[in-house]
Structures are given as C-alpha cells and as structure tokens.
Amino acid sequence: MGGRVDRRSGGAAGRGLPHTTAEPPKRRPAGRTRRARTVAAWALTALLAATMLLPFLWMVSTSLMSELEIYRFPPRLLPAAAQWDNYPGALTARPFGRYFVNSFIFAVGVVLGQLTTAATTGYAFAKLEFRGRDRLFMLFLSTMMVPAVVVLIPRFLLIDHLGWVDSYAGLISTELVSVWGIFLMRQYFRTVPRELEDAGVIDGAGPWTVFWRISLPLAKPALATLGLFAFIEAWKNLLWPLIVTRSMEMRTVEVGIASFHGLFITNWPFQMAAAVTAVVPIVLLFLFTQRYFVQGIQMTGFR
Amino acid sequence: MSQAGQQRSPDTSVSLVAVEKYFGDVPAIRSLSIEVDSGEFVVLVGPSGCGKTTALRMIAGLEEPTSGEIHIGGHRVDDVEPADRNIAMVFQNYALYPHMSARQNLGFGLKMRKLPREEIDARVRRAAEVLGLAQLLDRRPAQLSGGQRQRVALGRALVREPSVFLFDEPLSNLDARLRVEMRAEIADLHRRLGTTMIFVTHDQVEAMTLGQRIAVLNEGALQQYAAPLRVYQEPANLFVATFIGTPTINTIEGQLATDAGRSVFRASDLTLAFPDAGYTGAAAIGVRPEGLELVNVGASDADLRSTVNRLEPLGNELLVYLDGPGERPWVARVNADSRCTPGELIGIRLDRRRIHLFGGEQQKRLATGTVA
C-alpha cells in the first residue's frame, strides 16, 4: 500500500524535481535572456503569492488593532500595539466555543457518514457484479448535476416533518452521502487488482470480509482524501446550517460568524478576530494534509 | 489413469462437462469437457487468450459457466461458493495481501475457517519450513523478492491442505533459473502430497515436464487431452502439432487425393502416400525437426531441397535453420558433429515413420507414417 501512496504523491508533490534533474543541463541558448525570464517569472510568482496571502495577513493585522486605529487614512498596516484583548472580547460576545463544537460535530458526523457510504457504494460499483450496475451508477452520477438549492426546501420540509430542525440529526442526515465521494472511491477500488479479492474469496472470506479485511485497508489514501474533503466541505457549508438551525446553541462557525458580522458591523477588529479564529483550524489541517488534496483532485480529474 | 496407490484416498477428481463461458457475446470457453482423476497433475496449456485462466477460475468458482457442469470430488459444485469447494489457487501475479506480513498472508485462509490459533501457527510454520520461508515470515510482500513472493503464494495454498490445487501461470513472472527450480519444487510437492493439481501455463516446457496429462486449448476449445508424450508424438491436429515442441514442427501445404486405396499427398515435387484417410482436398504434412535428415543436394533419396540459413549449435546437437522448402522456414535437429555451412544448398530426407498428415476440418491428424 505504501507503494501506491508514494507513487501518487510523488507525481503530485514532487513533480517538479525529476524535471529539473532530467533536463539536459547543456542546452543553454542565450543564457542571459533565459535568466532574465526566470527572474521575471519568480518575481511575478512572488507578487501573486503575496496577493494570495494579503487578505489573510490583513485579517490578522486588523484583528489586533484597536477600534479607533482602523478608522485612519492612510490605513496602518500594523497595529501600534497588538490588542490581544480583541480575541477574548469577540469570542465571548457570542458563544463561539459552542459554534466550534457544533461545527466539529457536524463535520465529523458528515465525514464518518460519507466515508462509510462512499466506501461501501464505491466498492459495489467498482467490484461487485449485479444487475443494472452501470445504469444505477449513471443515476448516481447524474444527481451531481442537481443544484443544492433545488432540494433545499423539500429537504427542510422533510427534516421539519421529522422534528429534526435545530438538531444534529437535522444538520448531518442530509449530508451523509457524497456522490463525488462514491465516484472517488470507485475509481480507487478499480485500481485494486481483482486477484487480491479472488484470493480472499478462495481463502474463505465472505464479501463483507473481503471488503473489510482486504480492499478497504488498501484504500486508506483515498479514504484520507475523501475524509478531508468532506470535513472541509462540511465546515464551509453555510446554506444548510443557516436554514436548519435556529437557536444560538446549534449554530455552526460559518453561520455564527455571519450573524456576528451582521451584529458588529462597525467593529472590524472584533469581526476579524472571529474570522481569524474560524480560518486557523482549517489552515492548520490543510497544511498538514496538503498532499491528500492534490491527490484527490488528480484521482478524479475534478472536484 | 490414476495410480493404484491413490485409490484409497478420498475422491478429489475434477470434471468439466460441456462447460461454456461467454463474456457478453464473446465466447471464452466452448464446450469444454475434461476429467481430472484424483491425485492427477494436469496441465492446461494454450496460447495467450485461449481461455486457460477462465477455465481455472470456473473450477475455482470465481466465475460461473454460462452452461455446463463442474464436478469436484464427484459432487456438482456449480452452486457452491469458492470457499466451500476445498480448493486452493495460486495466482499469476501472486495476489499476496500487500498490507499483511507473510505470516498473516499464510494464515489468512485458516483464520477465515476459524481454526484455532495454535493450529494456524503450527501449519504456517510447517509450510514455511517446507518452502524455506521461516526467516521471512514477518516481512510484507513488498519486502520480498519475486521468488520469495512466489513461495509465499504457494505456501498460502499449501497450508490450507486443499483437495485440489489450481495454479495459474505461477512461474511466468520468474527468471529462467528460478523457474526451473520452482518447477522441480512443484513436481516434488505433487509427488509428496499426491493432491489433484491443475496447472495453467502457456509454456510448453512446463507443460511437458510437469503434467501427467496435458490439455491443449485454443480459442476456448479443447484440442487434445492426453499424456505429454502422446501429445508430442501423436498430435490431434495441426494446431497441437505446431504449438507443442520446440523448435516448431516443420510443415508444408499441398493437396490430398485418393489413389488406389491410398491417400496421396502432393506438394510441388514431393509425393507421399498414406493409408486411406477418406479425405481429399487441401492438406498439410508435418515433420518434427528430428524427423529430418540432411543429405547431399545431389543425393538421389533426398525428398526436398533447401538452403541453409543459419546454424544453432547447442553442444549436444545442432539446429539447422533452412530457408524452405515451402514458404515457411524449416528446422532440422541433427547430430552435433554434422557438417554444413550457411548458404549451402542441401537435400532433405524425411523420416517416413514420423510424417504426420493433417487435413480436413480443423486440420485433424489423418495419419502418421507413409505407406509404400
């Protein structure tokens, strides 16, 4: 299994390296313009990187300014003295701790659900033979076309009917299946050689045992990718939590900071402190798991 | 066919009765009937894509026949799951579980059958000793060499103590020397265990050396099912004759006519008479390389003439590659001290007793040996 991970991520994260070493060093036509172009490319890249980073930095900087300091022209790029109090101030103005707990429960629930359903269903579509398999798969895929907003109202009415509005059950239940995840897992399972499962069958393992003991352990990288995407998608989800939660106690971080934004519209440092707090966990998660993202994108060709 | 000594052991025979397999509309196996006796070593051989793997997978139960019956140990098993057929299979690419150590790989089947731990350990240890794997049990497949992986795969089948072993080209991924070694080991294993074994290969040397009987398949149909020597000496048809034997049998095409109670074969300046085959029309003869004798061009008893293309001295014998006499090049296997040079014009004499005549539907062998 290790081999598989390495091969994929090698293609992704380390892509540039083989090229630089493989490129024949002799070929150096018009060295000076070439170097000039390289420098220009670097400069441009750096500039764009700065552009990408700027809003984040600005967010952090503003979150540490005093309320008076921000209303200055020209704006100060850095606070005169970091107002660390903004953080406790903003985060206690609303129950942000609760928001985080809710977002976390929501995201983890969605991740567990999607991992389970995507693994089993993807496996069925990749490896099991049954009548109407391809047509059913097309049906699954075609639902990816349906915009979320079309099913929003009926889903809400259904959840309302079940009495699940403003509960974790209401939040999570609609998100338990990801067709994209099913597609991803199917693609991955198709790369597992059939003989491995056949060997398991001959060894006396039933279909579920083969799935659980042989195929699933081999799909760990795909599961990691799917889990991460599911987590982040759930964390970022605004519309559904906005609609299905009512009380302050059930709000997620996204809904929470959005309403915080409405309430403290002029207190930018507070808002930025809240925003930074919302961004940091995801950024940390992302930095440690970056390769799985790229891997996921490459595995399915699109997101 | 079965030896007297094995009569006592339980029935582990395998038989296929008119088995067919279609993938969609594409036939992979056409009406295949084969009987494998208890304790017999049978080799399925044939060119790539002829359906060997498919046949084996149907015996294993990994694939269902479209029609026909499969019996193992005298019982019909079409509705029996692979796990309950008491068979073990060794796959072409080993199919070792990559995430398990060699020990776990060996023990997986036993664990699935809920054997007690000690029993599993004991059996795994025994199999590991037999195959010389004792030191490697804690490694994963990725940390093993090709030959070692092959042994683990073999061991995985061994520990199960099945009544039938199925091998799907188990040696094709090994280098030449290892292949010879493993071949001997498998033969040895069969001698010791006396279990029924069905071995798929497209390597005819393996087929000839391992099998008590070999079944030659082509395009999903059984061509011949007989002991190796018989297949070599009395091929059922032209396909078998060409497929079995290296270098390939020498053939030439011509016409067959009936004349005075004999079948007379004519091809350019060659005329040969065979016992009446009851067939006239396009036909071919085949002579194995050892059935050729090279003589002087001028020799009066030369049947055919050709030019020497190149020589392959093998030490004990000499292979002489010829440019003709027909469209296809021929080969002669002669004494190592025979003398000839490339480019030389040479006469060929055919060993009359060893000429095969093929003709008719599917180029069946009509006769062997000429008549006066």
Added chain:
Amino acid sequence: MSVRGRRRVLAAFTYAALVAPILAGLHIVGTTVRRVERHLLRTEAAVAAELVRETGDPQVLQSLFPDRWRISEEIDPTVDQAVVTWDHGGPQARAAIYDADSWSVVGTLHMERPAAGRPGSGLYLPIGTALAVLAAAALLIPVARAWTRAPVRRWLFPLGALLVITIPLASAGWSANARLAETTDARMQVAVQALEALPDRQTVVARPGGVYQLTGLPFMVRDADGNVVFSSLSSAATEDLAALPAPASGTSYADRVAYAVADVGQVRLALLPYAHTNAPTVPLVVLALIGVALAALFAALADLADRPRVFRRNVVAWSFLAPSFLHLVIFTIGPLLFAAWLSLHRWSLIDVARPFLGLANYVSILTDISWWNAIRNTAVFTLHVPASMALALALALIVQRRARGIVFLRALFFLPSITSLVAIAIAWQWMFHDEYGLLNWSLSLVGLGPVHWLTSTETALLAIMLMSVWLVVGYQMVLFQAGLAAIPRDLYDAARMDGAGPWRRFVHVTLPGLRHTLFFVLVTSVIGSFQIFGAVYVMTEGGPLHSTDVAVFHIYEEAWEFFRFGNAAAMSWILFAIIFVVTWLQFRTLERRTEEA
C-alpha cells in the same frame, strides 16, 4: 435454499411490495375521512352549544339537527370545548352549554351522527381492499410462470403492478375527495343555518368576533356597497375572497384561492375545503410509486432464483448499496420531485391552504423583473470564470517551471478555496471599505479612486467577482498543473524541432493537451458560479438596490424571508433548467469541438 424456496421468497416480497402500499394507502384514506367526519360532528356540537347559549332556546336546534341532539343537566368538568367520544357503535360529540354570560356551565349537549344520508363508512374500504389483494395475487400467477421472459419482466409486470396499485388507491382517493367535499358543504351548511337561525343576527354580527364564536369560521362583513368593513382573514385572502361572485347555492369553491364561501346577508363566511387541505395525495402517490418500483425490482430479479450464486451476488451488492441508494432516494431524488410538485402549488409555512396553481408560479416568475435581474446578475457573475481560468492557466505555466518552493506556493494558492468563505468575505468586505479599505488606499497611492466598491450599484457585483477570482484561481491552477504535467515532454521537443516558438507551442501543444482539464474546470466552475450564495449573503445581502441579487440568494429570500415556498421551488427548478441548458451547451459546443480536434 432451494430454487423453489427462493422463488417463493421473491414472490412473497413482490406480493408484499404490491399489497403493502395498497393497504397503507387505504388506511390513510380511511383515517383521513374518519378524522374529518369526527371534526364535523364536533363542530356541529360546538355550534349547537353556542346557538343554545346565544338564544337561550334549545328548540332552535330541532330544525337544524332533527332528533340527534339531547341536552342533559350533567356537568362534566372534563368537557369544555366540544369533544368527540366513541360510544357504542359510533362517534358522539359532547359540548358544554354556558349561560348567557358565558360564565358558568349549565349543562351538556350531546350530538349524534345523522342516522342516514350523511357520508358514512361505506363498504368500499373492505371490498376495495379485498379486490386489490386478489388482483395482486392474480398478477403473481402469470409472473411466476413466465419469470424469465424479458417483455413480461420489463413492461407487462410493472404495468400490471401500476394498475393493481393505482386503481384502488386512486378510486379510494377519489371517493374520499368527494366525501370530503360533501363534508365541507355540510360544515358550511351548519354555519350558515346557525347564522340564519339566529333571531337577532345583527347584534351578533356587530359584536367583535361574534360570528367566529358562533360558527368557528373566518368571515368578513361587507356594507351595502359591497365594501369590506371587517375581516378576520389576512388582507390577501380578504381581497381574493371579496372578489368572488356571490355563491348561487350557498357555497362556492374557488380553486385558485382554495376557499369555500357562503353569504348570509352582509356576512361572507369562508372555509378551507377539506378536499384541499386534507386529501392525502402526496403520500398516496409516493406509496404507489414505491410499491411499483419495488415490485418491479423484485420481479426483475425473479429469474435469478434459478441461479443461486448470481442471486446471492445481487443480494450482497444491494447490501452494500442500500444505504446510499435509500439516502439518494429520500434526500435527493424524492426532494427533486417534491420540489417540482411544490412549484405547482401555493405553499407557505404559515398558510394552511396550499392550492394547486398549475404553471401560475412559473408564469409569474418568468414575468417578474426582479427574478430576471437576479438571473442577469448571476450570468454576469459567471463571467469571472473565464477571467480566473485565464489567470490560473498563466499561473500554472509560470509556477510549474521551478521546483523549489512549489509545495509551499501551491499550498498558498490552494488556501483561499478551502478556508471559511464567510471569514474571507468579511475580510474582503473590510478591504473593500470605501474610506478605510486597503484597496482604495492602494488606488489613492497611484492617484485613483476612491471606488465605492460595495456601496455602488455599478461596482458591487464587480467587487464580488474580483474576490471570487482570487478565491478560485489557486484551485484552478492546481488542476491545470496536473493537466500540464500529463502532457508528454516529447510533444514540446518535437514542436521545438519543428521550429515552433513559445506561443505556437502553447497554442499547438499546451492548449490541445489541456483541453479536457480546461473543459472540466469550465463546466464545474460555471455550475458552481451559478450557485453563488455565501459571498452575497455576507457582503451585500443582494444590495445595493438589488445590484448583487443573485439567483440562489433570491430563492433563499423568497423561501425564508417571504415564506413563499412554492414560488421558491419554481425558481429553483428554473435555475436548474438554466444550469442544465448551459452545461449542455458547453458540452455541445466545446466537447464536440475538442473531440474533432
């Protein structure tokens, strides 16, 4: 299990799939009718009790409810409002009778069902049930004989199943609807008669809530010119109802507004017909569909009974699939269809009347300027996709060249698209600030601006587009890099040999090699951008002056600000159709062309 056994199991399942929805459907219909009838009886008791209190003369009841009322002295403390109890053989209603001051209870009024003539518990339920059960059994016979024949499996059986299920359900629903309509009439009749039986109707009418207290119905009072002087209905409903012509025979149904009205002098009574509020159409249709689908599925699998291993494999596969499949049906396909159904109705969380409107929602939306404004804004917003793609492609070409630091850079570019959108939108809103924002300050450095980014109708949408480009460009870049890496080096070398410069190499090697990636990014980004919501919700709430009102935000407001779910559902279907067509067009024009290339 033997072949016979498996066949029996399958047949049993098929039968259950056929019969269960019939029984469940009939049960639903039956309980609905019973519930409504009980409601009518209770209403009659309530009205009667009120009439007695109002007039002080029990005999007025005799003409209204001949021989089915009785007044006893007993005072049952548990009976305050009218209640229905089930006594020997049938429902009976009781209501407390108050004295004229509505102060103390003086007795109890008992009311029975009319002996005959009123819609009773007909025989259709048991007979219909029996017939349906038999028909379902009959359907199994030919099926069991010809399990394997494809036409039977594909067409005849599902068709038969459809008939067997829908005929009893439809007829039950039909007759239930008729009976519910009759009950509605009767209910209205009771109210009308009670009002007419009143000797001094004027005083009751003049008293606030007097009519409602007596009849239990919403009403309006009109002056001699027909102007409404009082109404207990919402203003929209009042307007609708006042416009209805006077009913000829006491009651008039008006489908569009789903009320029955009756006039008693200046008083116009209104009643939501039970037929509209309570006929259980949706559950019946759903049940029928599920039943037919399941029965057809079981029947389609029936020939597998002869092939146990194939049969087992199908069962195993479904054990893997079932959760996802059910989820898909319940939470996606079902809601999709339900949204279509909603879109044909006036449906709101607060109004219980949900009349069928046909295509009226669609017509009004398609002639609604604000909707078209939202669509236009959405389309304009989508123009950021080509811009971001061009930028992303340029970035991918630049960044791919050098290896060191690429991991870090890629992470950086990827970051915006995965972090909290709300947080980012807030940050950008601050950067867009008219006076103290970073952007206007930068512009002022080069002597430009200030631009009223989010506060001017001209630039607000542009500002959001700008942010969106920033948001997605990194993610697109990663995709393009993956695509670029897949183009064989040889192609570039070959082009170089042919003397192609960088531009020609780009046009003739890079672009064709990247076409699938480009296509996928385009299609998915366009689909995504048609569904923009978060940024608008956080930054502008559609403003200023609707200049950033986009489709999803519009739908969101329609549903959760104005509670017009039917309208919102219709809008969402229109959006779906637009996205579908746009995607299809992209496939048509682009994918075909690349195929040819």
